[in-house]
Amino acid sequence: MTQTLEAEPRTQDAVSDDTCFARFTNVQKSYDGVELVVKDFNLDIRKGEFVTLLGPSGSGKTTCLMMMAGFETPTHGEILLKGNPISGLPPHKRGIGMVFQNYALFPHMTVAENLAFPLEVRHLSKEEIKQKVQRALAMVRLENFGDRRPAQLSGGQQQRVALARALVFEPELVLMDEPLGALDKNLREEMQYEIKRIHASLGVTMIYVTHDQTEALTMSDRIAVFNDGIVQQLATPDALYEEPENAFVAYFIGENNRLQGEVVERVGDACSVRLDSGEMVSAKPVAVGGVGSRTTLSLRPERVSIVRNGETSFDNRFTAKVQEVIYLGDHLRTRLAVCGNEEFIIKTPNAEGHSALRPGQEIEIGWSRADCRALDA
CATH class of the missing domain: 3.40.50.300 (P-loop containing nucleotide triphosphate hydrolases)
Structure with missing residues (x-):
């Protein structure tokens, strides 16, 4: 029965x-x-x-x-x-x-x-x-x-x-x-x-x-x-x-970058996650336990910015290597290697003038804590 x-x-x-x-x-x-x-x-x-x-x-x-x-x-x-x-x-x-x-x-x-x-x-x-x-x-x-x-x-x-x-x-x-x-x-x-x-x-x-x-x-x-x-x-x-x-919802709805890691600190509406590749990321805890729990970070490609000279407003900032650039008319879809992930995607409006990006080039990228959601592993 x-x-x-x-x-x-x-x-x-x-x-x-x-x-x-x-x-x-x-x-x-x-x-x-x-x-x-x-x-x-x-x-x-x-x-x-x-x-x-x-x-x-x-x-x-x-x-x-x-x-x-x-x-x-x-x-x-x-x-x-x-x-x-x-x-x-x-x-x-x-x-x-x-x-x-x-x-x-x-x-x-x-x-x-x-x-x-x-x-x-x-x-x-x-x-x-x-x-x-x-x-x-x-x-x-x-x-x-x-x-x-x-x-x-x-x-x-x-x-x-x-x-x-x-x-x-x-x-x-x-x-x-x-x-x-x-x-x-x-x-x-x-x-x-x-x-x-x-x-x-x-x-x-x-x-x-x-x-x-x-x-x-x-x-x-x-x-x-x-x-x-x-x-x-x-x-x-x-x-x-x-x-x-x-x-599941994060990855079924729209495109997402996934970063795996472990929670090392959690205070209020913020947590620090040590990625499996060793980097530290500041994230928003959504569906994750306390210190020591495994988590998957969810980050939309359009929420990641290419850091311009002198910008310091990002909670997270890393050096990335350009793997591939795809021109899609109104925006560019760029695949990067960063934080141990070689399939990290960013989307930038074509009007921003980033069409000069080339494979092999190193760039600085950044994103805010609020856009990086710590979810179940």
Whole structure:
């Protein structure tokens, strides 16, 4: 039998019962009765909110979405929608819109017929169906594509139709499972803004699943970062990026430099860490123990500066050797060897005039204590 876990503290903003639209309470899921794919999942979602479940493959995020949709049943715990338990309701009675990665459009139907289908099964009149289909097509900017079949559309257009079909019957909740994964980079970025625009205009609640961190940061009100069936952190995009609570979140969200070491002093909101390479670094203790504990320092590449003559404002300052310089238009991505790490990355705006950096050159770099977070080892 699956062992029921005690509830873990919720790492999320408080959501009152009055504003809570959807709720997962101590939800667990096991497929074999032994191993838990989802471990004690707690999440409150406000009405009209865009929440993304983000994590690597196999982390449990899609399973949570499928349990909300009704395609999977929780092994333990409760799922509420507008205050009512829904675990016993079949999918078609939950009134939830769903968008999949593979579009799931009917190939033998026109675009308009695909959109009309969920309205027909709800027994709407022909006039109502016609009006709602036209409204949904206008919403995704495909007003003149109603007579085409899916095979006559581009990938981006097919995804717009799939989105319109999920919205055409005006659900209060829309679930999206990796909906942009099959699109190329440019189309994917275009659809991110399109979905966000539609969300803002309709005020519908959306739960979105992806493993793409950029997608999550671009679109979400809040993001739940999954790993191994557990939510590692739930926060707004800027809080996740600027204030990761553990090493997994720091390295899964954005790019990070990692420096390993041991805490040798800790006083208030500062700690001193002796790196494995011997250097001493001043850092901000976030998820680390006392003196003698191992830690991983997290430092964003854009928070590291090239030290100019006479600058003394940095808490940490080291000599680094340039390994590689990559020109990326608006900024330079430079790989350095410093503090025993030959994969140390800094990003400098092109306007700063550092394009003269060359491999083999020695430079001075520096960063503040507040930008260097001491996390779990």
